[in-house]
Amino acid sequence: MIRVIRGVRDILPGEAVQWQSVEAEARRIFGLYGFHELRTPIMERTELFARAVGETSDIVEKEMYSFPDRKGASISLRPEGTASVVRSFMENGFERQLPWKVFYMGPMFRYERPQKGRYRQFHQIGCELFGPQGPLADAEMMAMAMRYLGQIGLAEGLTLELNSLGCPACRPAYREKLTSYLESKKEALCGHCQSRMDRNPLRILDCKTPGCREIAQSAPHMKEHLCDDCQSHFDGLLAHLDGMQLPYQINPLMVRGLDYYNRTAFEITTGDLGAQNAVAAGGRYDRLVADMGGRAMPAIGFAMGVERLVLLLGEQNQTTPPAPSVYMVVAGPEAEAVALAAAESIRGADITLEVNLQGGGMRNQMKKAARSGAAITVIIGDHEAAQKVAQCKVMESGEQQEISLADLPERLKSDLK
Ligand SMILES: [Zn+2]
Ligand SMILES: [Zn+2]
Numbered sequence: 001m002i003r004v005i006r007g008v009r010d011i012l013p014g015e016a017v018q019w020q021s022v023e024a025e026a027r028r029i030f031g032l033y034g035f036h037e038l039r040t041p042i043m044e045r046t047e048l049f050a051r052a053v054g055e056t057s058d059i060v061e062k063e064m065y066s067f068p069d070r071k072g073a074s075i076s077l078r079p080e081g082t083a084s085v086v087r088s089f090m091e092n093g094f095e096r097q098l099p100w101k102v103f104y105m106g107p108m109f110r111y112e113r114p115q116k117g118r119y120r121q122f123h124q125i126g127c128e129l130f131g132p133q134g135p136l137a138d139a140e141m142m143a144m145a146m147r148y149l150g151q152i153g154l155a156e157g158l159t160l161e162l163n164s165l166g167c168p169a170c171r172p173a174y175r176e177k178l179t180s181y182l183e184s185k186k187e188a189l190c191g192h193c194q195s196r197m198d199r200n201p202l203r204i205l206d207c208k209t210p211g212c213r214e215i216a217q218s219a220p221h222m223k224e225h226l227c228d229d230c231q232s233h234f235d236g237l238l239a240h241l242d243g244m245q246l247p248y249q250i251n252p253l254m255v256r257g258l259d260y261y262n263r264t265a266f267e268i269t270t271g272d273l274g275a276q277n278a279v280a281a282g283g284r285y286d287r288l289v290a291d292m293g294g295r296a297m298p299a300i301g302f303a304m305g306v307e308r309l310v311l312l313l314g315e316q317n318q319t320t321p322p323a324p325s326v327y328m329v330v331a332g333p334e335a336e337a338v339a340l341a342a343a344e345s346i347r348g349a350d351i352t353l354e355v356n357l358q359g360g361g362m363r364n365q366m367k368k369a370a371r372s373g374a375a376i377t378v379i380i381g382d383h384e385a386a387q388k389v390a391q392c393k394v395m396e397s398g399e400q401q402e403i404s405l406a407d408l409p410e411r412l413k414s415d416l417k
Helices: 013-032 046-053 058-063 082-091 135-154 171-184 191-196 201-206 210-217 228-243 306-313 333-347 362-372 382-387 405-416
Strands: 043-045 066-068 074-077 100-109 121-130 158-164 262-270 277-284 299-305 326-331 353-355 376-381 389-394 400-404
Touching: 013 100, 013 121, 013 135, 013 306, 043 046, 043 082, 046 058, 046 074, 046 082, 082 100, 082 121, 082 299, 121 135, 121 306, 135 158, 135 228, 135 262, 135 277, 135 299, 135 306, 158 228, 171 201, 191 201, 201 210, 228 262, 277 306, 299 306, 326 333, 326 362, 333 353, 333 376, 333 382, 333 405, 362 376, 376 382, 376 405, 382 389, 389 405, 400 405
Parallel strands: 326 353, 326 376
Antiparallel strands: 043 074, 066 074, 100 121, 121 299, 158 262, 262 277, 277 299, 376 389, 389 400
């Protein structure tokens, strides 16, 4: 037997019910804010991710599924959503239609060590907004993310955490200060942090090792070293959040994993998964479009992991697909000759109906009808077929009535109400 690839899994029909509602709510809530769905391809030129995510990032260096196509071009399965959105924005000339507001949802791929709740094919829902530079956009984005998470049933225990990561005007000086502080504590840092000190000292601030955490607490923080523009952007954001009475916590140790973020960084965390865990994460990336060959373009976005959302909703293993409203028992060759036409006319009235397609005796078929969870069973035997009628049994009361096939759709519709 051929099994599924390691780190990849099926989303079975019962669980998919949960996924569908998480996705449907995203479409609905983001729509309230004027965001529209963008569907980008699952594969892109490897170069796109190297440029957007960073040639030396772990994602590009170690985690991408990359392969040559039949002509030798290097193709990669997307490891995240933003790079493709930026490409599509530039390629389709949306600079002329600002603001551009899109959301996406779908599978992403990373070759990581599989662990509980982490898969090599995982799914994200994300939003990106291009054009607005001021903090109004940042505040609205956060409100939208919070509304969405509340709407799907996660309102309890959510915390909005935010920080400013500065900009090219103020970050280099801060980075120097941070590096020299970290140099003085180098011996106490974990091995991983020692090795990334030169490349990415900011990431040391969110290292989970206890020793590093302590050092990070008393390190110089970006928030105290912002230039005037970054400071007023950050102050403006806080004022807008206060204006909406949206509670937040400033977390000076939050840095984003990707280099392209500037100014606003935010995470929405929940205590529900044991440790405080992010269910949504995002930030501003005002330089990315220009870095990728477009013109300077302010932008902000966030993404959420669908596996985690579904896990938090806690029903992923319990849900069964919804029962049909009507089950049709078909006993005998004459009955079979009329059953499907009758079933079609019932479905034409927008009623979910499952026909017994497997034959079998009456008793056996009635058992299947009970097991299906249908509210009403329609029984057609050869005798009924000859008379162009069916027996309709209300499963709860056991009450049974003979109804002509022509009247079935209307009668079922009113009975099901
Ligand atoms: Zn700045
Ligand atoms: Zn560390």
